[in-house]
Amino acid sequence: MTYGVLRRPDAAFPPLLAQLHDPPRRLHARGDPVGVLEQPAVAVVGARSCSAYGAQVARTLSRDLAAAGLVVVSGLARGVDAEAHRGALDAGGTTVAVLGCGIDRDYPARHAELARRIVAGGGLVVSEYEPGIEPAPWRFPARNRVIAGLALATVVVEARERSGALITADFALELGREVFAVPGEITSALSAGTNRLIRQGAAPLLGAEDVLAALGLEEAPAPRAEVTDAAAGVLAVLADGPRGQDELVRATGQATSAVAAALVELELAGLAAEADGVHRATRLPERAA
Amino acid sequence: MTYGVLRRPDAAFPPLLAQLHDPPRRLHARGDPVGVLEQPAVAVVGARSCSAYGAQVARTLSRDLAAAGLVVVSGLARGVDAEAHRGALDAGGTTVAVLGCGIDRDYPARHAELARRIVAGGGLVVSEYEPGIEPAPWRFPARNRVIAGLALATVVVEARERSGALITADFALELGREVFAVPGEITSALSAGTNRLIRQGAAPLLGAEDVLAALGLEEAPAPRAEVTDAAAGVLAVLADGPRGQDELVRATGQATSAVAAALVELELAGLAAEADGVHRATRLPERAA
Numbered sequence: 001m002t003y004g005v006l007r008r009p010d011a012a013f014p015p016l017l018a019q020l021h022d023p024p025r026r027l028h029a030r031g032d033p034v035g036v037l038e039q040p041a042v043a044v045v046g047a048r049s050c051s052a053y054g055a056q057v058a059r060t061l062s063r064d065l066a067a068a069g070l071v072v073v074s075g076l077a078r079g080v081d082a083e084a085h086r087g088a089l090d091a092g093g094t095t096v097a098v099l100g101c102g103i104d105r106d107y108p109a110r111h112a113e114l115a116r117r118i119v120a121g122g123g124l125v126v127s128e129y130e131p132g133i134e135p136a137p138w139r140f141p142a143r144n145r146v147i148a149g150l151a152l153a154t155v156v157v158e159a160r161e162r163s164g165a166l167i168t169a170d171f172a173l174e175l176g177r178e179v180f181a182v183p184g185e186i187t188s189a190l191s192a193g194t195n196r197l198i199r200q201g202a203a204p205l206l207g208a209e210d211v212l213a214a215l216g217l218e219e220a221p222a223p224r225a226e227v228t229d230a231a232a233g234v235l236a237v238l239a240d241g242p243r244g245q246d247e248l249v250r251a252t253g254q255a256t257s258a259v260a261a262a263l264v265e266l267e268l269a270g271l272a273a274e275a276d277g278v279h280r281a282t283r284l285p286e287r288a289a
Numbered sequence: 290m291t292y293g294v295l296r297r298p299d300a301a302f303p304p305l306l307a308q309l310h311d312p313p314r315r316l317h318a319r320g321d322p323v324g325v326l327e328q329p330a331v332a333v334v335g336a337r338s339c340s341a342y343g344a345q346v347a348r349t350l351s352r353d354l355a356a357a358g359l360v361v362v363s364g365l366a367r368g369v370d371a372e373a374h375r376g377a378l379d380a381g382g383t384t385v386a387v388l389g390c391g392i393d394r395d396y397p398a399r400h401a402e403l404a405r406r407i408v409a410g411g412g413l414v415v416s417e418y419e420p421g422i423e424p425a426p427w428r429f430p431a432r433n434r435v436i437a438g439l440a441l442a443t444v445v446v447e448a449r450e451r452s453g454a455l456i457t458a459d460f461a462l463e464l465g466r467e468v469f470a471v472p473g474e475i476t477s478a479l480s481a482g483t484n485r486l487i488r489q490g491a492a493p494l495l496g497a498e499d500v501l502a503a504l505g506l507e508e509a510p511a512p513r514a515e516v517t518d519a520a521a522g523v524l525a526v527l528a529d530g531p532r533g534q535d536e537l538v539r540a541t542g543q544a545t546s547a548v549a550a551a552l553v554e555l556e557l558a559g560l561a562a563e564a565d566g567v568h569r570a571t572r573l574p575e576r577a578a
Contacts, residue, residue, distance in 0.1 A: 051530040053474055183472035183484050185342055186495050187570045189528040195472050198493050206475050206484055239478040241340040242531075247565060276536060278567075281476045 003103075004029040006037070014038075017149040019175055024128030024146060030103045030115070031124040036094060041071035042211055043151035043172070044087075045144075045165045046080025046158040051190050052242075052275035054158030057182055058083035059090070060270065060282045061155065064208030066093025068217060073098065073151045075143060076111050076125070080157045080165070085114060089121055090270075096150065099127040100143035101135035144168040152215055153178040155205055159193030166193050169202065178214050180205035207283070225269045230254055231262040238272055238281040245279065292392075293318040295326070303327075306438040308464055313417030313435060319392045319404070320413040325383060330360035331500055332440035332461070333376075334433075334454040335369025335447040340479050341531075341564035343447030346471055347372035348379070349559065349571045350444065353497030355382025357506060362387065362440045364432060365400050365414070369446045369454070374403060378410055379559075385439065388416040389432035390424035433457040441504055442467040444494055448482030455482050458491065467503050469494035496572070514558045519543060520551040527561055527570040534568065 006013045006027045014037045017023055027033065044062050046054055058080045062072045066088035074084040076097035088095035095118055099107060103125050106112035115125050128146060129139070144164060148154050148171035156179070159165040169179045181202040184191025198204045205211070212218065227235065230252075237243060237251045248259050263279060266272035273282050295302045295316045303326045306312055316322065333351050335343055347369045351361045355377035363373040365386035377384035384407050388396060392414050395401035404414050417435060418428070433453060437443055437460035445468070448454040458468045470491040473480025487493045494500070501507065516524065519541075526532060526540045537548050552568060555561035562571050 049529070053476070053530070057475065182475060183480070183487065183493070185473060185530075186346065186471060187342070187528075187572060188530055189573055190530065191472070192495075192573060195493055195495055198472065198487060199495065204472070204484055204488050204493075206481075206488065239476075240338070241342070241474075241477050241479065242567075244566065277533065278531075283476060284478055284481060 002032045004031070004033040006033055014150060016152070017146065020145055020149045020171070021174070022145070023149065027126050027128060028103045028131065029124045029126045031119040031122070033124055033126065036071065036096065036122070036124050037150065039071045039094065040215065040217070041073050041096065041151045043073045043147045043154040043168060044080070044084035044157060045074055045147060045154065045168050046156055047160060047163055047165065047190055048077050048079040050079040050158045051188065052273070052278065052280065053184065054080055054190060055083045055275070056273050056280060056282045058157045059087040061157070061205070061208050062087030063091045063270065065211060066091040066095065068208065068212055071096055071123075073147055075147055076108070076115060078108060078110065082111060082114060085118055089117055092121070094121065095123040097123070097125045098143055098147045098150070099125060099129070100139035101127065102129050102131040102133040103127045104131040105135060107135045140164055141167050145171045148172040148175060148177070151177070153180065153211055155180040155182070155211065156194050156197060157182045158184060158190045159197070160189055161192045161196065163193045166197065169197060178203065180211060225271055227265060227269060227271070228262065230258050231265045234259060234262040235266055235271060235281060238279060239284060242278045242280040244277060248279065291321045293320070293322040295322055303439060305441070306435065309434055309438045309460070310463070311434070312438065316415050316417060317392045317420065318413045318415045320408040320411070322413055322415065325360065325385065325411070325413050326439065328360045328383065329504065329506070330362050330385065330440045332362045332436045332443040332457060333369070333373035333446060334363055334436060334443065334457050335445055336449060336452055336454065336479055337366050337368040339368040339447045340477065341567065341569060342473065343369055343479060344372045344564070345562050345569060345571045347446045348376040350446070350497055351376030352380045352559065354500060355380040355384065357497065357501055360385055362436055364436055365397070365404060367397060367399065371400060371403060374407055378406055381410070383410065384412040386412070386414045387432055387436045387439070388414060388418070389428035390416065391418050391420040391422040392416045393420040394424060396424045429453055430456050434460045437461040437464060437466070440466070442469065442500055444469040444471070444500065445483050445486060445491070446471045447473060447479045448486070449478055450481045450485065452482045455486065458486060467492065469500060514560055516554060516558060516560070517551065519547050520554045523548060523551040524555055524560060524570060527568060528573060531567045531569040533566060537568065
């Protein structure tokens with residue numbers, strides 16, 4: 001395991017991070033920070049207790065961003081943060097977790113293995129705090145400024161009103177960087193913060209290509225997802241909204257076993273996912289082709 | 290039954306409608322058009338094959354707009370249009386249905402009774418076409434310009450890409466009037482058109498108060514919705530997203546019978562609704578207080 005420390009004003013200290021009003025004096029890293037922090041990065045953040053929608057968007061979006069060569073930065077928290085790191089790893093991409101404690105702490109404990117995978121995949125676990133520093137709630141807003149500082153743009157996937165992810169967005173705005181928010185249903189408290197961000201002028205994010213366009217990057221060739229006719233039929237129904245399996249059987253007129261097989265196929269292709277007995281498309285069909 | 294005809298340039302012809310590039314020469318009405326068309330009106334339009342989310346937002350929004358004294362204008366189509374008319378009627382308000390055929394046609398046939406209730410409630414069924422003219426697909430875009438022309442602002446609740454509701458929005462924009470779109474999940478094809486409208490500059494609609502604020506109107510006092518503790522507990526879970534009844538039992542720790550009673554109570558109070566076995570909040574808790 002490599003540990004590294006970057007000090008301001010060393011040349012290797014990330015120049016984007018140095019643009020903060022109050023940049024950290026040091027950045028400790030699990031993994032080798034040189035190189036990784038020179039690559040263009042996007043922050044993907046959001047609610048800890050996110051919905052199935054938020055989890056799936058975080059994962060699919062981060063997978064697409066990583067596939068296009070962007071580093072995905074997040075906070076290793078449960079919910080949106082963890083899904084963002086996992087999505088980048090799914091694509092074989094690089095992801096950076098910013099902690100609000102020392103990099104020798106496994107916090108949160110449930111993500112010790114995820115942190116290990118992040119570093120093994122060429123990514124980093126970083127912190128401005130010295131090893132040994134324990135997590136504390138009042139360190140998280142400070143941590144959020146590092147997330148925003150490392151990234152060219154920040155995407156908020158789901159956020160309640162007064163969510164910590166909105167603090168990250170505020171830091172990004174202060175830095176004059178692009179802030180995206182993912183639209184959600186106006187009856188969902190988990191989208192209240194993101195929908196309000198859009199009303200306040202954040203760019204609504206409809207897909208990874210919006211981030212790439214804003215950064216002047218080429219869109220990665222969409223991964224070919226050739227699916228069977230049965231799976232395409234199920235996906236067409238899911239494009240109009242989440243459905244239970246019984247409803248999919250009714251709507252498609254296919255046998256229960258055929259629908260079950262189609263759902264497995266779609267899940268493996270990253271086109272649909274299931275949570276609490278409800279199946280959802282993870283992207284629009286025109287994006288999946 | 291009163292029938293009326295307004296002719297341009299009679300004084301009673303709605304001045305807002307006359308602002309269209311190509312205004313109708315006559316407006317036929319079932320009901321008495323004088324008075325109704327002088328009141329401030331908002332168009333609420335959207336997909337025919339809308340989702341449960343779209344149907345519920347259309348209904349709740351239109352109910353709130355009508356309760357605040359606005360006339361709700363729509364197209365009597367199934368889906369969002371019909372729910373918009375019903376919501377206005379729920380509030381004892383006035384609503385206007387604009388047809389793409391003669392006002393003596395019951396089109397669509399399934400909404401003959403709804404049209405009757407609209408007129409009985411002091412509203413109107415109107416058309417620029419002479420009685421006897423049959424519905425035809427190519428008349429619907431022309432009909433949409435009348436919807437936009439009668440309204441101070443247009444709200445698109447749900448719309449696929451290339452949906453007719455986007456044509457209504459285009460007419461409203463051409464007239465320099467406010468266009469709102471309701472945000473929805475980026476994985477839903479039914480929100481693809483509305484989310485794109487927002488990206489193109491339409492105001493994201495988070496609640497009826499956004500329309501009232503844009504029109505410089507006072508917000509109507511929110512109807513007091515005092516609910517039992519059991520119902521409040523269920524509503525708090527629904528605020529984080531749609532749930533099946535079994536999941537509500539698990540999440541609240543209440544007995545199945547108590548949850549069932551709470552759901553009936555919430556539905557009667559207009560705070561939640563059920564479709565396809567899935568229960569949803571129809572508004573955010575802070576708006577329901």
